[in-house]
Amino acid sequence: MSETPSTETSLEKPTTTTTTAAVVPGGERSLGKTTIAAAVVQKIAGIAAKEIDGIDSLGGSVSRAFGAIRERIPGGGASAGQGVSVEVGEKQAAVDLDLVVEYGISITEITQAVRRNVISAVEHMTGLEVIEVNISVHDIVLPTEERPAPVAAASRVE
Numbered sequence: 001m002s003e004t005p006s007t008e009t010s011l012e013k014p015t016t017t018t019t020t021a022a023v024v025p026g027g028e029r030s031l032g033k034t035t036i037a038a039a040v041v042q043k044i045a046g047i048a049a050k051e052i053d054g055i056d057s058l059g060g061s062v063s064r065a066f067g068a069i070r071e072r073i074p075g076g077g078a079s080a081g082q083g084v085s086v087e088v089g090e091k092q093a094a095v096d097l098d099l100v101v102e103y104g105i106s107i108t109e110i111t112q113a114v115r116r117n118v119i120s121a122v123e124h125m126t127g128l129e130v131i132e133v134n135i136s137v138h139d140i141v142l143p144t145e146e147r148p149a150p151v152a153a154a155s156r157v158e
Helices: 038-050 061-072 107-126
Strands: 014-018 034-037 055-058 084-088 092-102 129-141
Touching (some): 034 038, 038 055, 038 084, 038 092, 092 107
Parallel strands (some): 092 129
Antiparallel strands (some): 014 034, 084 092
C-alpha cells in the first residue's frame, strides 16, 4: 500500500518531506511520515546566514524598517526569517536571501560562505536537498554609520 506524495510550497502550510509505503528501501518498516513547515526551513536559513562574519542584517530596507519597529514592541523581536524566502517541496528546497553586508568585506567571498553555510544547515537539519541559494546584496553598512540602538522601555515603578 502506497500513498501519493503531496507537495506544498506555501509558507503557511506544512510540507511533507517523507511519505513512504509500509516498507522503505533497505527493508526497514516505515513508522510514519515527517512534516516540516516551510517557516522552519526559512528560520534555519536565516540563522545560518547570520552566523557568517560580515553579515550585518537580512532583508531589504522595508523589511529592516518593519523589523526595527517590531524590536521596539515588548515581546516583539527580530524575526529569524526576515529577508529569507523559501520554496519547499517533498525532497528539495530553494532559498532566496536578501543581505546587508559590512563595508570592506569581499561580497563574492561572503556570499559563497553564506551559501555553503545555508546549504549545510538546511540539509543537515531537515534532510531536504537544497537545489539553489539565490542571494541579493541590498546594501552595505559603512563603519561610520551609526546603527539605531534599541529603545529600552521606561520603568513604570521606582
